[in-house]
Amino acid sequence: MPEAPLSRGAHHPPTAVPRDQPPPAAARTAAAGAAAAGPPGLLTSLAPLLTEWLPRQRWFAGKGRAVTGFALVSATELLPWRASGGTPGLLHLLIRAEQPEPPGHRHGFGCGHRRGAAASDCYQLLLGARPALPPPLAPALIGRPSGGPLDGQTVYEALADPRLTTLLLERLRRPGRLGPLRFVREPSSAIPAALAPRVMTAEQSNSSVVYGDTFILKLFRRVSPGTNPDLELPLALARTGCARVPAPAAWFEAEPPAEGAGPRPEPFTLGVLQPFLAGSRDGWQLALDALAADGDFTDAARALGHTTAEVHLAMATALPTSVLRRPQIEHLAAAMSERLDSAAAAVPALQPYRTALHGAYEDLAELGRAGRTWAAQRIHGDLHLGQALLTGKDVGDEGGDAGGDVGGGGRWSLIDFEGEPSRPLPERRRPQPPVRDIAGMLRSFDYAAAVGRHERPQEWAGRTRAAYCAGYAEASGTDPRAEPELLRAHETDKAVYEVLYEARHRPDWLSVPMTAIRRLAAARA
Template sequence: MSEAVTRTVTTPPGLLASLDPLLREWLPRQRWFAGKGHPVTGFSLVAATELLPPTAKLGLYHLLVRTRQPLQPGGPEQPGDCYQLFIGVREALPPRLAPALIGHVTRGPLAGLTVYEALHDTRPAELLLEALRTQARIGGLRFERDPRQEIRSGLVPRLMTVEQSNSSVVYGDTFILKLLRRVLPGTNPDLELPLALAREGCPRVPPPTAWLVAEPGVAPGPPPTEPYVLGVLQPFVQGATDGWELALRELAKGEDFVAEARDLGRVTAEVHTALARALPTVTLGHAQLRTMVVGMTERLEAAAHAVPALRPYADGLRSAFTALDDLAAEGRVWTAQRVHGDLHLGQCLRSPAGEWSLIDFEGEPARPLAERRMPQPVVRDVAGMLRSFDYAARSVAPAQPDWAVRCRAAYCSGYAETAGRDPRTDPVLMRAYETDKAVYEVVYEARHRPQWLPVPLAAVHRLATTDLI
């Protein structure tokens, strides 16, 4: 193994001020920016690390910046999210990097230079892998790795273009480095859970090879108590197809997806079983369920206020939550454990050999980190996958709801084969979780993809009028 590299760095004063006007324009245009709809009025610097000093050819800065955004026009500024940025610096961009342009700096320490999204550039991406390989410490950044796994040097990087909430770089079809864009101090489940599963020897989740963290106290002011997890390097499943693409392909050909759905159910149960061995489980009684039901009900009320099309169904949907509360009040208890938290077909990869893997254990990024790390009934993940089958079946013309019904049944059957318990035997809990997910989908589609709104509304109609899954 290469010897670890430790390097103390300094960053020029006024760096963020010189980038501020360019970042205000560029950041809201990024697909992973979560604050769309509210203008960025400024930034505060959480941390800045000079990874390559700016020269005539290339410089590289790693920034953690917190946005300031008013919630209403003319209203007071509110502290926003913290984002991880990789800022490349050149005198001029070659044509191949034109899509990565952030802008031309007119003042401050980088005046006269061009800045750009550095992950598009081969050299900065290579530097990140080398830092992970050598377990470098650069300023407040720690590049850590599993010493049992080899990282070869010289792997050619390429930035993936299909990411939404994060960014990923593939190295020579050997590794994939997922870089979190919106970051928080604390243990991120996207590293925590795959590490736990690797310790259990679970083959269904690629084991973390290396990871990048920022130490607490890198920012001025009171330091956070835990580091920021910034990125995770894992083996790349070469030639894999994600479950969403595969399902749409089979739908287009008129082929069934029952066998694949059953396999996915088995794999989900296998991962759940390994997580229950690796991490503590808890029992949820009425008090805990009551808190959960209140949260679901509040999300429904907010959604009905925001999306008028949901209002006719509000009473029927609310009954899904009150039925769960009533069952808990009668003394029913449930086991909760760590789960995936945002499971759907797009989070499943099938290798050319036909083996399934689950990826992206970050959970729903919009939810607080502490909530994403809470134990949940496994039905939460099951409900997410059932909703995904519905989405696939209704994304084609004409819609094929019977296809979804068959897939849902096969998935639950496969889950039962491995777990020893069929999730359909708990219909009240299943209906509550699927209803909560459908309500979330209604709000998302109304805001971002109105043409897709009929998909979750079809589920809303079913869930509001029946307690069957």
């Protein structure tokens, strides 16, 4: 017999399934509280389906490790479903996926599990429920639960259903609370109703829905307590008047349940609604187009450098800054060295260059010991050509200006301030030297030159890198090339990361970062 319908806004303490041992008394009490808040059997009935479906999603971070169980953090019914009729239901879940601890895992930083316990990441799921799926929604199928409150329903990825993504926009248009979920809208934002939704297919670590070419909703899939930088930074920048970053119009978050006697965790940022820059093109495709046409990209790069500096200056005004002194600089260099050793152990091609690359980090540490200091502030954290959008310009137009825009009316904007999603959230929110962003963009120029098959890729990249740094210097008053040790250390660290990534995921691309490794090692020698 099907269990009772799920109560709206049910909020469960974390309860895991399956369990190998009977839970202790405290856990039985928590489970009883969960049953009182909502129907029993929800997670038990969904677990077999999610075990198959979740690892196949592009945004699932634990690929290559078995899912051993799930823990329900919260369940909220955004739209009730009926056993009969054509109205779909919409269920919002926060679920922890338990897996064997990955090698070299660092505890803390909001990782969500105790030392010695199974590793777990928390994921945001939006599930639709219908008695049967219409043919257009067939690719979104997750499965049919056996037992539990969804017994007899067909469960599917809700973002594929325009009726349900429209409902999500309505929740953002009308701020308020529903169970653990809180919907917020900026008072100055006007969000029209009835904007046709479409899901973007190019996402990797998150999911995005575009509404009528007017707004884009970015949904964070892997979440943790604390404000996501992709909300925090654009919101702070908007309040300084910086127009280089689309300002959040609305967002929603979840208040996690208290765990134990400690303080309640910070809310999870779940999604951010921002203006959609219709007609824009990202810098990666623009650079490849310029290369294919044997065109010059230096004006565009110079304007992009100017834009990067504008955003850095605005962040330094809007948010706290700090100074890196000897202890922090030595710690930074040591962390870079540790990452190099770990990567070299996994990728033997790095071994011949270890001594010279370590020397770049030692040069940085030595400057700290000599009394050199550097400013640290909030930064983008994962800046590359794909995170820069150009609007209102044909890539073939020539010219540029000192204002950071490209000739022909083109204007650069920066997006995706989440940072590297694989890094713990507190680490991504930590002040860092702005040169880390600059190093990421310089590496992106190298990638474009190689992928675009320029006959002299290092020459093209060199001109483009110089133009970008010159534009940055014009706007900031500080040329990143004037601190070669700091820039070389960060660029080396980024190239080492790229070597490890390409070796694991795209071995055919390994030659791109290895070319940079050889150049950086030779420069140090």
